Amino acid sequence: MAQLLDGKTLAQKIQDDLKTKIPDWVAKQGRPPGLAVLMVGDNPASAAYVRNKERACEKIGMASFGKHFPADTTQETLSEAIAQLNEDEQVDGILVQLPLPKHLDDVALLHQIHPDKDADGLHPLNLGRLLRGEQGIRSCTPAGVMEILKAYDLSVAGKKAVVVGRSILVGKPLALMLLAEHGTVTMAHSRTPDLGAVTREADILVAAVGKPNLITVDMVKPGAVVIDVGINRVVNEETGKGRLVGDVDFANVVNVAGAITPVPGGVGPMTVTMLLQNTFLSYCRKLGV
Numbered sequence: 001m002a003q004l005l006d007g008k009t010l011a012q013k014i015q016d017d018l019k020t021k022i023p024d025w026v027a028k029q030g031r032p033p034g035l036a037v038l039m040v041g042d043n044p045a046s047a048a049y050v051r052n053k054e055r056a057c058e059k060i061g062m063a064s065f066g067k068h069f070p071a072d073t074t075q076e077t078l079s080e081a082i083a084q085l086n087e088d089e090q091v092d093g094i095l096v097q098l099p100l101p102k103h104l105d106d107v108a109l110l111h112q113i114h115p116d117k118d119a120d121g122l123h124p125l126n127l128g129r130l131l132r133g134e135q136g137i138r139s140c141t142p143a144g145v146m147e148i149l150k151a152y153d154l155s156v157a158g159k160k161a162v163v164v165g166r167s168i169l170v171g172k173p174l175a176l177m178l179l180a181e182h183g184t185v186t187m188a189h190s191r192t193p194d195l196g197a198v199t200r201e202a203d204i205l206v207a208a209v210g211k212p213n214l215i216t217v218d219m220v221k222p223g224a225v226v227i228d229v230g231i232n233r234v235v236n237e238e239t240g241k242g243r244l245v246g247d248v249d250f251a252n253v254v255n256v257a258g259a260i261t262p263v264p265g266g267v268g269p270m271t272v273t274m275l276l277q278n279t280f281l282s283y284c285r286k287l288g289v
């Protein structure tokens with residue numbers, strides 16, 4: 001059986017560490033780090049994520065500023081809100097919960113967030129810094145994956161890493177981070193012919209597509225490290241109950257992989273934790289530390 005890579009416990013540990021650090025900072029600086037979350041509309045999944053983020057802030061002593069807008073909000077209103085948050089001294093991190101309703105231009109809004117307050121690490125300047133290998137705010141989900149690898153001493157240097165999925169949120173930045181750690185990186189995606197032939201080469205296999213059971217046991221090299229970034233809500237036909245699954249056929253892959261992240265309890269909790277960490281680091285940088 002594969003070693004279980006417990007993102008939930010690791011996330012808790014990092015959050016506990018932040019929680020013990022923050023009071024000293026508050027005492028000295030007179031204010032806690034602050035994260036603003038912009039949400040538009042009432043997509044129930046988004047609402048649940050936003051609640052999780054706000055609760056996580058509260059638990060560790062960070063301030064959260066929730067900005068909830070109706071589904072028919074205009075681009076101008078959101079643009080104005082971001083401009084205000086960019087100026088707000090209490091706010092160290094700004095996040096626009098994605099996806100936005102179709103009439104809105106999400107990229108324009110991401111461009112508008114001040115790069116030093118870009119808690120999600122999705123601003124083109126921060127993505128460009130990653131591409132160049134410069135310091136900058138790193139996107140949360142891929143940063144969370146790298147933290148898991150580091151925490152479990154799973155070295156990337158010299159390994160063959162295959163990233164399935166090429167999104168700007170996960171696949172592309174994660175491939176760059178693995179490359180920066182000296183992995184030999186292959187990016188695969190929906191147009192890759194014979195995906196299994198590619199994934200079977202992987203010492204480190206990352207699935208970030210959003211398709212349940214995309215990665216079956218025959219696609220995994222025995223002993224490989226398998227990182228499942230998928231978050232898919234599926235409904236059990238018989239019970240009618242929903243549950244969360246990743247992109248990997250966990251029940252079978254767990255028998256051949258060397259190590260594997262579960263869903264839930266793997267990468268997801270690390271994403272939220274990296275968001276908090278990015279906000280805390282922006283706060284520290286702003287104070288010149």
Ligand SMILES: Nc1nc(=O)c2c([nH]1)NC[C@@H]1CN(c3ccc(C(=O)N[C@@H](CCC(=O)O)C(=O)O)cc3)C=[N+]21
Pocket residue numbers: 048049052095096097098099120140141231244263264265266267268269270271272
């Ligand atoms: N601007 C922006 N940044 C994001 O980072 C972002 C976003 N928009 N839009 C939606 C996706 C999705 N996402 C998740 C974060 C945590 C869990 C998470 O904590 N999952 C738990 C389970 C949670 C549950 O049970 O519902 C787990 O995997 O164990 C999942 C998904 C962040 N996203």
